[in-house]
Amino acid sequence: MEQTTMTSDSILELKHIHKTFDDKTIIDDLSFQIQKNEFITLLGPSGCGKTTTLRIIGGFEKPDSGQVLFHGTDITNYPPEKRELNTVFQSYSLFPHMNVEDNIAFGLRLKKKSKAYIRDRISYALRLVNLEGFEKRRPVSLSGGQQQRIAIARAVVNEPKILLLDEPLGALDLKLRQEMQHELIRLKNELGITFIYVTHDQEEALTMSDRIIVMNQGIIQQVGNPVDIYNEPQNAFVADFIGESNIIDGIMVRDRLVTIGGVAFPCVDEGFSPNQLVDVVIRPEDVELVEPENGLTTGIVRDIVFKGVHYEIQVDSQIGISFLVQTTQAFSVGTSVGIRVIPDNIHIMNKPISSDEQIIDKDA
């Protein structure tokens, strides 16, 4: 058992977790802390090790090395049933041979709670997930969304300190998913417990989380609140994964000046070595289309699509790069435009160090 130096309300800490399957590294030196009552999201593309991380926290998987600390106590070798946390599994995993009521009561009966208490908790939990009157239903007779809610009810009746949720909305359609997002936030506030949430959906992560841990190939790419992650991505992977971005090769000529295809763009970044090759990240909504003579460079509008609130425009620039632009102004295809980006909106990033940190298409 090891006491650690952490802030008093840190509830869970992972320290240098390493995990391999069949000699393949899945989790590499993963460390992070979670505060009490936080809604924290593990975000990353499919196969990046999110479920494995959650299973290590839940006790279903042993790390090859590293520690899991709960309130400072090393629980790395505790079996799942000894951990004060509950999981909502990716596949819901309701017991098919039990009705809703028996599913929800499963944990409480093991803890030998009184009949009256269990009855109270069942009706409380069903009210919480808006499924009153479903006590006697069988899981097979429920829709995906309803099964999802029962799985949540089954977990929260046990009053876990931390609730682990593995892509709980992954199998639901868009409308239901958005509804459930709000319900989960309400639920978290009502319960006042810590949520560790796993998703590959960046929008979901940005909407729901207090803090996001962006992962790729078992390595943490960035930790921060949604606004920081969106506005200040630390590398091209995060920039690409969180929303659409223009990611362009550039040369950092000197502090606060980058050239793209030979054209100089003033920026605000400093501290790169002279003439260093970098990734330049520009959000589509940060590209301004102006009169050709007012642009840093010029281009021709190749394509325009109306997206409801804004237009999405492809501009083929003179410097050989195609920019993705979002603007509320319409341009007809073939128009000559000037391209401008204010220095604040240009984000300069180091190129990934190794080839296996290459960008994975988030839609893959």
Added chain:
Amino acid sequence: MNRKLLAAPYLVWVAGFIIIPLLFILGKALTTADGGFTLQNIAAIASPIHRKALLLSLQLALLCTVICVLLAYPLALIVRSSKLNQQSIVMFILILPMWMNFILRILALQMLLSNNGILNMILSRFSIAPLEIINTPAAIVFGMVYDFLPYMILPVMNSILSIDNNLIAAARDLGANGFHVFWKVIFPLSLPGVASGITMVFVPAMTAFVISDILGGGKIQLLGNVIEQEFSVSMDWNLGSGLSVALMLFILATSLLLGRGQNQSDRGRLLW
């Protein structure tokens, strides 16, 4: 129209080999030798000699079924906990004896178990007194288990192997230890498979007559033997049919009792 045409061969088969013989047996069972209606042939099951045979059949069939469950169930649990690529090999080895002719298997068993057989030869090597097992009920049960075990293993193994690992993880997550996981998740979910296996072993064991003939030395009369002799030795087809019908009714009642707890939708899957 086309579909009906496609179904025709099966209908002919069902009619020719199932319905008509059944009606024939039923007709024989309900008539006397000169064609008059009677319930005597079916009621004959209650006569002391037939009752004794039925009781012995029931005892041996139950014993055989219980032994098959006790062998198949732990095996399925062990296979479940082993690695996936070994599972198909284990299945294959268990099914392998089914590829051999059933009479040949029983004859081989007879040689193995006989007083001067291989078993006793091996025992004598170790100076152990020979076992007089051949021509006893024990030999018959041994033969039945040997013959029918695969019919227990397949459905039991199928139901146990198809239990989702996530259900077990969910149970552990909610505070269940290994003991709870077994009794509250694995056991109830395996029951349909066990019920299937019991039906598939109990029915042939109940009606067996070749096994008891060969391994019982013709001295032990199961109901199957009695019926067979009515047909082939006494040539009293009416009595033979009546006893058959009585046995069928008995088995039907037992299966209905067993099947009550079994989910209708599971049945097809469990039989593969």
